Amino acid sequence: MSTFVQPYLWSFGGRCEEAIEFYRSAVGAEILMLKYFKESPEPHPPGMLPAGWGDKVMHATFRIGASTLMASDGRGPDEKGFAGFSLSLSVASEAEANRAFTALAEGGKVEMPLTKTFWSPCFGMLTDRFGLGWMISVATT
DSSP states (O other): OOOOOOOEEOOBTTOHHHHHHHHHHHHOOEEEEEEEGGGOSSOOOTTSSOTTGGGSEEEEEEEETTEEEEEOOTTSTTOBOOOSOOEEEEESSHHHHHHHHHHHHTTSEEEEEEEOOSSOSSEEEEEOTTSOEEEEEEOOO
């Protein structure tokens, strides 16, 4: 096994499953595994999870292109917000960049519209409806 870094997103505040479905339609995410807290073979310590949290995502693994990401709802609705990083999505064409950018921006906030930069013929930044930052760019060789 080789060494690699895999993002683990866990601050969806109870909306992890909704987010993964959104990423499935927006950028073709493929769910590899999804487990709910109620499916855990071991009971959670008292007070660790809020009431009704059993139907929330304990762990999910999904793929976007060649990248694998993991995600969870965390331990409660107050754990939300992503700060200090963005996911960078590199695509092969401007048409793909436009499609992905438009889809991910739906219900979110455009930080920098897609534009030509000195490092890419098409680059833009946004925060999606779940508060996750994305940088979309056309890969250059």
